[in-house]
Amino acid sequence: MPTLSASEGMVVSRDQIVTDSWGERAEATLVAAGHKRGGARRAVVELLDSQQCALTAVEIEDALRGGADGTEGTEGADGTRARRRVSRASVYRILDELEQLRLVQRVETGQTMVRYERVCEHEEHHHHLVCDECGVVMPFSDKALESAIETLSERVPLKVSEHEIVLHGSCRDCAA
Amino acid sequence: MPTLSASEGMVVSRDQIVTDSWGERAEATLVAAGHKRGGARRAVVELLDSQQCALTAVEIEDALRGGADGTEGTEGADGTRARRRVSRASVYRILDELEQLRLVQRVETGQTMVRYERVCEHEEHHHHLVCDECGVVMPFSDKALESAIETLSERVPLKVSEHEIVLHGSCRDCAA
């Protein structure tokens, strides 16, 4: 378990002490579930921790190889450099483990490849806008929508554990 | 184009005359788009017209072969028996055509196989509940949710054309 210090990656509130880093929670949860700390998994966790929105398995593989997209700068706050090449099979295996522990969530955008993103407990979660022309995916969040979902969830014949909302359309560039 | 008679599958309102059958609209749209009336496509359209919720390509193939699931009784109101074996390739091709004409909509439920269902213009559309344990998919609709989406759609950097909402959890049987 992580050391409790208010100085590094921690938030101290009146009622509880929580880590504010998804990465730390992920590592801790993995260890608690009886996993060792492999390098490939650490790299994937660190990358996901640095991302704001959902990635595909291939995007993760490319980014860790040192991809030329915007996903540079995967460096832990403590200077840990976890980036390293990770085989695609491992990427899928790791994502699967993380999903089972509810540390990551699948995002289906109707784009053949499934996307994955971290699940943050103490943050308002977001949903997705998908441009069907160029394929770009953007996050958004909306209070009214969340409360509508919450109310609804009580009245439905399902013990709801998650929900996913995707808006499709044309982004500004494509609609122009 | 279909004969305009107020007696069969038609709704006459003060301002417009519309067919209330998705199947008829589908056939008309297909012809207008320059398609001929093949038997396989008619069978798929008729089956989709008889369904309340989303099916996978394989479910469609099975149902048309005379599957032992609940999807029996595919018989047109006028007695047309369109059921016949349809190859899987044709099922996919036909679904693709129908999707491009916005007659059917993909539903991604996180279950490896994509589902498809008809899009009804003059009906309130629904969304889906998915039991992650047994895989059952149920439709639901909610006014408050729809209006939240509508409001939201105006404020987002996307010209929104569709939206999809999926609630995941455990159905009553599985949660018991």
Added chain:
DNA sequence: TTTACTGCAAATTATTTGCACGGTT
């Protein structure tokens, strides 16, 4: 030293495509 982690290559699974034939207009 025991058990998990990882890469590689092969296997699966859903979906798509090429081609030849049969049906519709």
Added chain:
DNA sequence: AACCGTGCAAATAATTTGCAGTAAA
């Protein structure tokens, strides 16, 4: 006759799995 629609079999593409070697506890 001209052309679309359909089935079959082969081709793709994403994801999964078997196995052997490597690393963490």
